[in-house]
Amino acid sequence: MANIKSAKKRVRTSAARAERNKSVKSAVKTAVKKVDAAVEAKDKTTAGAALVAATSSIQKACNKGIFHKNTAARKISRLTKAVNAL
Numbered sequence: 624m625a626n627i628k629s630a631k632k633r634v635r636t637s638a639a640r641a642e643r644n645k646s647v648k649s650a651v652k653t654a655v656k657k658v659d660a661a662v663e664a665k666d667k668t669t670a671g672a673a674l675v676a677a678t679s680s681i682q683k684a685c686n687k688g689i690f691h692k693n694t695a696a697r698k699i700s701r702l703t704k705a706v707n708a709l
Contacts, residue, residue, distance in 0.1 A: 644689050647680075647683070647684050647687065647689050648684065648689060650680055651677070651680050651681055651684050651690075651698075654673070654676050654677035654680045654681070655677050655681075655698070655702065657673040657676070657677065658670060658673040658674050658677045658702050658705070658706065659705070660673075661673050661706075662705045662706060662708075662709065665709060667706075667709045670705075670706045670709060671706060674702055674703065674706045677699075677702055678699050678702070678703075681695050681698050681699055682695060682699070
């Protein structure tokens with residue numbers, strides 16, 4: 624365990640950041656699953672609406688530094704491709 628004051632603070636802040644990052648990643652996964660479910664059901668209108676929400680949440684995660692910009696672009700591209708194939 625950390626003994627130095629700054630190291631103790633580091634432990635606290637990194638735990639708080641990890642919790643926040645986990646929450647955002649979970650929200651992204653849920654949004655992606657909604658798009659996948661709509662694509663699986665071949666429901667174009669629902670898939671389109673879910674795609675907009677998923678793209679927004681992925682982009683927000685990218686802006687917060689949780690995803691690398693290329694990772695975000697890849698995820699958005701794959702989802703868009705799946706929806707457009709309907």
